[in-house]
Amino acid sequence: MSQGGIAPPGPPGAREVSMTIPVAPEMEIVATAQAAALGEYIAMARDKIDEVKLALVEACINAFEHADCRDEQLHLTFRLGREPKGREWLEVEVLDKGKGFDSDQVEPPSIEKSFSGHRKRGWGLQIIRSLMDEVEITSGGGGTRILMRKYK
Amino acid sequence: MSEACKVSAERRGDVAILRTDGYINNQGGEEIAREAYAQLESGARALVLNLEKTRIVNSIGISILIEVLEKVMDRKGMLAFCGLTPTIDKTFRIMGLAQYAEIYPTQEDALRGVNPQPA
Numbered sequence: 001m002s003q004g005g006i007a008p009p010g011p012p013g014a015r016e017v018s019m020t021i022p023v024a025p026e027m028e029i030v031a032t033a034q035a036a037a038l039g040e041y042i043a044m045a046r047d048k049i050d051e052v053k054l055a056l057v058e059a060c061i062n063a064f065e066h067a068d069c070r071d072e073q074l075h076l077t078f079r080l081g082r083e084p085k086g087r088e089w090l091e092v093e094v095l096d097k098g099k100g101f102d103s104d105q106v107e108p109p110s111i112e113k114s115f116s117g118h119r120k121r122g123w124g125l126q127i128i129r130s131l132m133d134e135v136e137i138t139s140g141g142g143g144t145r146i147l148m149r150k151y152k
Numbered sequence: 153m154s155e156a157c158k159v160s161a162e163r164r165g166d167v168a169i170l171r172t173d174g175y176i177n178n179q180g181g182e183e184i185a186r187e188a189y190a191q192l193e194s195g196a197r198a199l200v201l202n203l204e205k206t207r208i209v210n211s212i213g214i215s216i217l218i219e220v221l222e223k224v225m226d227r228k229g230m231l232a233f234c235g236l237t238p239t240i241d242k243t244f245r246i247m248g249l250a251q252y253a254e255i256y257p258t259q260e261d262a263l264r265g266v267n268p269q270p271a
Contacts, residue, residue, distance in 0.1 A: 026175075026177070028210075029175065029208075032208065047237070047238045047239060050207065050208070050237055050238070050239035051239050051242070053208060053239075054208060054209070054210075054239055054240075054243060057208065057210050058210065058211060061177075061210055061211075061212065109247075110248060111218060111247060111248030111249065111251065111252065112248075115218070115222055123211035123214070123215070123246075123247055124211055126246060126247075127211055127243060127246055127247075130242070130243075130246045131239070131242070131243070131246075
């Protein structure tokens with residue numbers, strides 16, 4: 001599944017930072033600190049940085065809860081880039097080596113379903129898609145990769 | 153690295169003001185719910201959740217806030233939020249909370265909202 005069309009990773013020398021976090025409570029906050037630092041580096045507005053942080057939190061906790069990661073880790077890459085027209089962006093890739101899922105089969109949540117008690121969860125993907133400018137999700141037996149981009 | 157959410161409560165008549173400070177995840181949400189239910193049990197009619205010291209929430213924490221909202225609605229009470237960052241405001245709207253709970257810019261606005269004055 002994909003939304004928009006995110007270009008393949010940048011050429012050698014691209015501005016990127018990689019980190020690995022363990023599947024453990026609140027480790028998503030460690031990841032958000034890196035996103036915030038890079039957003040500030042390109043002088044992204046604070047509210048936009050907050051949106052990246054929240055989307056990243058959702059990507060991490062989705063993997064923590066559902067992916068069943070074989071290596072008990074999430075592999076994160078943060079990239080900075082610029083469009084030909086000049087717009088700068090911050091991109092975050094969240095990769096897990098878990099069991100994968102079919103994002104097209106994820107039933108959209110609603111608060112009414114939450115009220116009826118049937119479903120109080122399942123909001124992660126919807127929040128990610130709403131807060132980021134471009135989102136690409138690829139998933140299979142080898143794991144899941146969520147690539148999301150925010151323009152400055 | 154503790155981002156644990158702290159919750160403090162203040163009572164003004166039958167309105168309880170709950171102020172959060174920190175990350176609202178599952179533990180933070182449960183802490184809010186525990187305090188909210190205690191306030192409802194002791195007679196609060198309306199809850200004002202002031203999130204001005206919270207900059208990040210997650211969907212698990214918000215799901216617990218939806219449970220609190222459901223309990224308040226069951227009791228014909230009122231729930232109002234204030235002090236939301238634009239991102240948290242947006243997320244509450246994505247999840248539909250804004251359809252069932254009022255969102256105000258400031259605590260004073262929220263208190264006026266849950267205590268409407270007769271014309």
